[in-house]
Amino acid sequence: MRLTVKQLAKAYGYLWALRHFDLTLSPGEFVALLGPNGAGKTTLLKLLAGLTPPTAGVIELDGRPLTGTAIAERGQIGLLAPAEHLYDQLTAVENLRFFTALYDKDSSASALDSALLQVGLSTRARDYVGNLSAGMKCRLSIAKWQLLDPGLLLLDEPYGVLDGSGIDLLENFLKAHCARGHIVIMASHHVARALKLCDRALILHQGRLQFDQRKQTPWPAFEHAFGDFLPRSGP
């Protein structure tokens, strides 16, 4: 999976939510998407997922433009938004079965059970998702995308609701996902965690890409940009 974005832009009303955005990602890259509230992170993820029509610009997956992609290729992009994209009145295992069947993946009971076991939800497999806590829904989403195995996985602030072991689970899953040549783009405010995982960091500010570099240690350029665009709270 190779992702190319050229001059992507999105306007809401009289405001640019994102503008002049260029990006090229190669297989296996893990990108941290950073920026203050309203910087355009969620807009960018929605555009990449094809859920919002861009005002201008092109997104290409493996050289083919995203709009007008054949149906089978659409399943290549995943969006993990914690506590969303699940049916409340279906049980955890029914949700997984529905989505795996829709993606034409292995929807056998054993596959679903082992996925639920991995995220620590086997005891709640037959509960309605509406009755699960936010953290458990997030774990279920992790299990879902583990089964669906998308070539490009987008994450929108996944840390908020997870407990310690949940975070370990997520990070191990993401590392393994990248190791298999898939691309991960994670938007987060947990800068330290995101930096530890990523190969490359992007900083968005007021709809513009302000910083884009591969990770180095030490990383003075990042510290500098970070100070400019993400002012730390308090003294």
Add this chain to the structure above:
Amino acid sequence: MTLLRQAYLLLRKDLLLEWRRRDSLLTMFFFGTLLLFVFHFAFDMPPDKVVELAPALLWLAFLFTGTLGLAQLFQAERDNHCLDALLLSPLDRGALFLAKSAFNLILMLLVESVVIPLFWILFNLGSWNLLPQLFLVTLLGTLGFCVLGTITAAITLRARARELLLPLVLFPLMIPVILATIRCMEMVLRTGSFGDAIAWLRLLIGFDVIFLTIGVLIFDWVIES
């Protein structure tokens, strides 16, 4: 084949959700019955007049209950942004159209199969033997309603006040179905057979086929809009 398999998956999911919540079906059923009572009070018809008015009253009831169903049609997909999850997936948009149309068709047919006999009982109608023919007409009309209704429900999905906008957009487009079913049922009730009503039946079938085909073809654009 993928189209039908995906449509079946979605339909099964929707039926399961409806079985657990029973929101749409119960509301539609009670509203349909309620309308029969309202009609009775409003018109206070002598028995010979009822036969003349029956098709129109029944179809009014179906139109209103059907619109209730359509307004709820994408509710399951609105909760938790599940529509986004479906749009992300390799789902053929035509399958979504087929599944949603079939789902609303099933709900409406269930309601109709109760409301029509109830109408016969409440208004003391005698011609029970004509019910099969009337059901056939109703089936064709309801299919047309659900097919076009699903498309309009989808294009009004992101509009403000979409529940109000939906009938405004849908009803003028539904005129052929409304006229055809009512005239057809009237003729069946009056003469006991289809006779001249065959032309109306053809129109209904034509309407169903045209908009079913268009729906499968353009739903990609409809739902992404």
Add this chain to the structure above:
Amino acid sequence: MERSTKTVKRRKGMLGVLALVAVVAGLCWSLLVAPPDAYQGEVQRIMYLHLPSILTAYLSYFLVFIGSGMYLWKRDNKDDLLAHAAAELGVLFTALTIIEGSIWGKPTWGVWWTWDARLTLTAILLLIYAGYLMLRSSIEDEQRAASAAAILGILGFLDIPLIHMSVYWWRTLHQPPSILRPDKAPWENVHPAMLTALTISFVGFLLLYFYLLSLRYRVGEMRQEIKALRLERGV
């Protein structure tokens, strides 16, 4: 650039003048030259407005259909502007037709409104395209409003033959056909001066229509230019 906009402006002005001349000529011909109708007398002269306005409305709806189809296919805003402009004018001309028809109907039939097949059809057209305009205005995102409206523009146009058929059958199966029977060709037993007046009137309406369309289209263009300018200044 400057010269070309000037030429466009001049051409548009000429179109307006032509339209004015043709409409005035049509009025002169239909009020002064053409003889009064053998049965209806002077009242029948309203036909010289009535027929051209409904034909223009149909042309307008055809343009909505074409613009909608082209927009969905090419995603060019210009096609959407055309469809939108044509829909507004279509509603205008349909409303005019109904008003003229009522004025004509009162002395001839004795009522302002009758459920004649053509009257009913015209009223339904008005409802469909008024719904189109309402749908447009109630969707926030412009691209989404454009696509939703385009779908309705296509559905509405394809529905017209079916509505026409059903409404016509409904009337003919129920009451004797009205005087506006479509199976009688209009040029049979018609005074040649009447035909000339009708033709001139029709040409006048067409010119007027295209003049108004070009103005309305320009309004849409300017709206987009304003939006683009405000976007430029905004960020």
